[in-house]
Amino acid sequence: MMNNHSTSEESEAYIALGANLGDREGTLVEALHQLEDSEGVQVVRCSGVYETEPVGYLDQPQFLNMAALLRTTLTPEALLNVMLEIENRLGRTRDVRFGPRTVDLDLLWVEGRSLDVPELTLPHPRMFERAFVLVPLNDIVPQNEHSGLRGLITKALEDIDGKEGIRLWTTSVWDGGSGHSVS
Numbered sequence: 372m373m374n375n376h377s378t379s380e381e382s383e384a385y386i387a388l389g390a391n392l393g394d395r396e397g398t399l400v401e402a403l404h405q406l407e408d409s410e411g412v413q414v415v416r417c418s419g420v421y422e423t424e425p426v427g428y429l430d431q432p433q434f435l436n437m438a439a440l441l442r443t444t445l446t447p448e449a450l451l452n453v454m455l456e457i458e459n460r461l462g463r464t465r466d467v468r469f470g471p472r473t474v475d476l477d478l479l480w481v482e483g484r485s486l487d488v489p490e491l492t493l494p495h496p497r498m499f500e501r502a503f504v505l506v507p508l509n510d511i512v513p514q515n516e517h518s519g520l521r522g523l524i525t526k527a528l529e530d531i532d533g534k535e536g537i538r539l540w541t542t543s544v545w546d547g548g549s550g551h552s553v554s
């Protein structure tokens with residue numbers, strides 16, 4: 372049934388996931404399972420997982436970062452709320468801006484949508500400056516993606532001379548949600 376959290380249409384949404392405390396890989400996999408278990412959300416495809424040097428606030432452990440493509444009937448605002456709930460459930464606390472976190476879920480890009488309200492800016496305002504976002508995203512955005520995202524990623528990766536401080540950690544942690552991880 373339709374309500375103000377969902378629409379009759381499905382849209383594609385790209386998200387970024389990051390973790391630098393505790394069992395980083397296990398937390399990323401758990402976040403993906405919780406997304407898949409959320410009503411109106413399907414995990415379509417995931418990037419590899421990359422180990423990355425911290426950016427912004429440097430005195431903190433290395434991150435694992437990855438990206439995922441979701442298909443959803445939720446509005447962008449409702450999807451972000453689902454993501455914030457998952458962050459909270461997985462023990463995220465907000466102490467230092469850009470500081471360490473059990474898990475960080477950012478909504479990067481929703482097909483055909485731009486938004487600028489205090490709770491949600493789309494596209495994500497810092498995504499094109501961050502190699503730790505762009506390198507994983509580059510794994511999963513198809514060549515023929517029609518909204519222009521592909522070209523923006525390629526250009527941004529050239530501009531920031533992108534891959535320093537970013538190493539592939541594992542090519543796949545997600546097997547389509549059947550309940551166990553593949554490494």
Ligand SMILES: Nc1ncnc2c1ncn2[C@@H]1O[C@H](COP(=O)(O)OP(=O)(O)OP(=O)(O)O)[C@@H](O)[C@H]1O
Pocket residue numbers: 451465468469470475476477478479489490491492493494495496497
């Ligand atoms: N595209 C977006 N994705 C995620 N959060 C967003 C977005 N636009 C605005 N926000 C808002 O930003 C708030 C703070 O997010 P968060 O604590 O994850 O920031 P951060 O991870 O420290 O910094 P950054 O946003 O640069 O990654 C969220 O509560 C959310 O309402």
Ligand SMILES: Nc1nc2c(c(=O)[nH]1)N=C(CO)CN2
Pocket residue numbers: 388389390423424425426427428434436468469470475503
């Ligand atoms: N490498 C890396 N650095 C960061 C990250 C992150 O996910 N990966 N997230 C931050 C908070 O926005 C700040 N710095």
